[in-house]
Amino acid sequence: MELKTVYFEHPGGETTEAVLNIARCRAEELGIKNIVVASTTGATAVKAMDILKGFRVIVVTHVAGMREPNVQEFTEKNRQVVEAEGGVLLTAAHAFSGLSAAMRQKFNTYVIGDIVASTLRIFGQGIKVACEIALMAADSGLVRTDEDVISIGGTGHGADTALVLTPATSRNFFDLKVKEILCKPHH
DSSP: OOOOOEEESSOSGGGHHHHHHHHHHHHHHHTOOEEEEEOSSSHHHHHHHHHTTTSEEEEEOOOTTSSSTTOOOSOHHHHHHHHHTTOEEEOOOOTTTHHHHHHHHHHSOOOHHHHHHHHHHTTOHHHHHHHHHHHHHHHTTSSOTTSOEEEEEOSSSSOOEEEEEEOOOGGGGGGOEEEEEEEEEOO
16 A cells, blocks of 8 residues: 655644645545544634534643643634534543653653653654544543544644544553554654
8 A cells, every 4th residue: 555645844833724634635535534633722723623624523622721820722712613613622631741741840750651752752743742632532532442533733833743543542552553644744
């Protein structure tokens, strides 16, 4: 089998629309119904709702307090748009960082979540994010672990990576299977 992977010159938000269109085309080819999208402020989520019409879009946000105590970065305006368009919002502890981040901050030590995240980052931040949000969506019961999804992540802001994968719950992390890298930054 020969498949195409698109490599972007730079990571970050300028590739968002291209990533969403690549994901849409491959989802149509494979008959995939669920697309999981990372979005911090909701800007990527709003674009996804427009480009991915007809798919079930699960938007995974940062937890409240990720950057500043008691602050949810996903804007209320963007939340309303996503929900009005039929998107599903998921805000939950990050699969890799949750308690690992607390251990790192309190005891200046790295534990398994940090190690897994750092290992995935050697392929790109977007790949780490796409794997993590797929775990979170499976943990919440929003995607099945026996059906492929497309998972979309990014580096800093926007989307720059899309994967076809079989999700797993975080408890069964090693059952997650990345089947295709649709696009990613070339860095």
